[in-house]
Amino acid sequence: IEMEDGYETNIEERFTMDKTQIGDGAFSVVTRATNKATGAVRAVKSVLKSRVPSMEALHAEIEMAKNMDHPNIVRLYAVYEDQRHVYLVMELCEGGELFDRVGDAFTGGEEVVRKCMRQIFASVAYCHAHSIAHRDLKPENYLLHDKDKPLAETTLKLIDFGLAKRLPESGHLKTRVGTPYYVAPEVLAQNYGEPADVWSCGVMMYILCCGRPPFNADKDSDILKLIKIGKYSMSDACWSSVSDNAKHLIKSCLEMVPRKRITAQDALHHEWFHAEAVASGAL
Numbered sequence: 001i002e003m004e005d006g007y008e009t010n011i012e013e014r015f016t017m018d019k020t021q022i023g024d025g026a027f028s029v030v031t032r033a034t035n036k037a038t039g040a041v042r043a044v045k046s047v048l049k050s051r052v053p054s055m056e057a058l059h060a061e062i063e064m065a066k067n068m069d070h071p072n073i074v075r076l077y078a079v080y081e082d083q084r085h086v087y088l089v090m091e092l093c094e095g096g097e098l099f100d101r102v103g104d105a106f107t108g109g110e111e112v113v114r115k116c117m118r119q120i121f122a123s124v125a126y127c128h129a130h131s132i133a134h135r136d137l138k139p140e141n142y143l144l145h146d147k148d149k150p151l152a153e154t155t156l157k158l159i160d161f162g163l164a165k166r167l168p169e170s171g172h173l174k175t176r177v178g179t180p181y182y183v184a185p186e187v188l189a190q191n192y193g194e195p196a197d198v199w200s201c202g203v204m205m206y207i208l209c210c211g212r213p214p215f216n217a218d219k220d221s222d223i224l225k226l227i228k229i230g231k232y233s234m235s236d237a238c239w240s241s242v243s244d245n246a247k248h249l250i251k252s253c254l255e256m257v258p259r260k261r262i263t264a265q266d267a268l269h270h271e272w273f274h275a276e277a278v279a280s281g282a283l
C-alpha cells in the first residue's frame with residue numbers, strides 16, 4: 001500500500017503513546033498521547049488497516065477532517081501511517097460523550113438545551129457551508145471538551161467523519177447509512193443531502209428537551225415505520241414546561257419534506273436562539 005501524500009511513518013518518534021484506551025470504534029481504538037516536543041496531550045485514533053472496509057474511504061475521511069477548522073468540531077492535527085495502522089492525532093476531549101449527559105440537559109432546563117443546540121447547529125452549518133454532510137449526527141458523536149465541567153459550561157465537539165460525504169453537484173446522496181433513532185425519512189428513500197443532518201439535529205433537540213427519542217419502539221423496523229410517516233408527539237407532561245419557540249424549532253427540523261426543512265444556518269437565527277440574547281441582557 002502506498003503512503004498518502006507523505007504521512008510520517010513513525011508516530012512513536014513524536015508522541016509518547018498512552019496504553020489506556022479512552023474509546024473504541026468498529027476498526028479503531030482511541031488513546032491519549034503526549035507530543036514529546038511540546039508536551040501537548042492529544043487523542044490518537046489508531047485505525048487497523050486490515051479491518052477497514054475501504055482505504056479510499058478512510059483517506060477521504062482524513063482529507064475532510066483535516067480541512068475542518070471550527071470550535072465545535074474536533075481538530076485533526078496530524079496523520080501518521082505505518083505498515084498496519086493509520087493514526088489520527090486529534091484534539092483531546094476529556095468530558096465524554098453528550099450521550100451520557102442527556103439527563104443533565106433534560107433536568108437542567110431549556111437554557112442548557114439551548115447552549116448545546118447552538119453549538120450543534122453551528123458545527124452542522126459549518127460542515128454544510130463546506131458542502132459536507134456528516135450523516136451520523138447523534139449524541140454519541142458530540143464530545144464534551146472539559147473533564148469536570150457542567151454541560152452548560154463546556155464546549156461540544158463533533159467527531160467521527162467516517163460516514164461523512166462530500167456532496168455531489170446535485171446535492172443528493174444515495175447510500176443508506178445511519179442509526180435508526182436519528183435517521184431522516186428521505187434517507188430511507190435513499191435520496192438525501194444536508195437536510196438529513198438537520199433532521200438528526202431535530203431528533204437530538206427533542207431528546208435533550210424530554211429525555212427520550214421522538215420515534216421510539218422496541219424493534220428498529222417499527223422505529224423506521226414511525227419515521228416514514230413522521231409520527232411523533234409532544235403531549236407528554238415534560239413538554240408543558242418547554243417553550244413554544246423550542247417546539248417550533250424542533251418541528252421545523254422534523255419537517256418531512258427536505259426542501260421545506262429549516263437549514264442549520266437558519267436554525268441559528270431562529271427566535272428560540274434570539275430568546276437567549278434577551279435573557280442574558282445582550283439585547
Ligand code: ADP
Binds near residue numbers: 074162
Ligand atoms: P469510529 O469511527 O471507529 O466509530 P470514533 O471516531 O467514533 O471511531 O471514535 C470512537 C470513540 O473514541 C468515540 O466514541 C469516543 O468515545 C472516543 N473518541 C474519539 N475521538 C476522541 C477525542 N478526540 N477525544 C476523546 N475521545 C475520543
Ligand code: MG
Binds near residue numbers: 025141160
Ligand atoms: Mg463512532
